[in-house]
Amino acid sequence: MHAGYAIYFPELFPTRxxxxxxxxxxxxxxxxxxxxxVIRGLLRKVETGGGLMSMEDAxxxxxxxxxxGIIIPLFATETKGKDLPT
Numbered sequence: 001m002h003a004g005y006a007i008y009f010p011e012l013f014p015t016r017x018x019x020x021x022x023x024x025x026x027x028x029x030x031x032x033x034x035x036x037x038v039i040r041g042l043l044r045k046v047e048t049g050g051g052l053m054s055m056e057d058a059x060x061x062x063x064x065x066x067x068x069g070i071i072i073p074l075f076a077t078e079t080k081g082k083d084l085p086t
Contacts, residue, residue, distance in 0.1 A: 039058075
């Protein structure tokens with residue numbers, strides 16, 4: 001998956017910003033993923049009986065992340081056949 005990002009992200013930015021833009025995109029994903037650690041902690045509480053929801057409900061909610069992964073690329077810009085920004 002990341003190999004595709006290495007090809008796709010630089011094409012979205014002008015030459016002077018390619019490294020910065022691609023780096024921002026890679027690391028912004030890490031920032032967004034950080035709350036997953038908190039969610040994992042809540043799931044751990046569920047496993048021990050102290051959580052707010054059942055394990056099945058928590059897993060179903062986390063599966064919605066895959067739905068986002070399917071929908072978001074539909075709105076991405078197609079760069080095939082276009083000149084790269086300079």
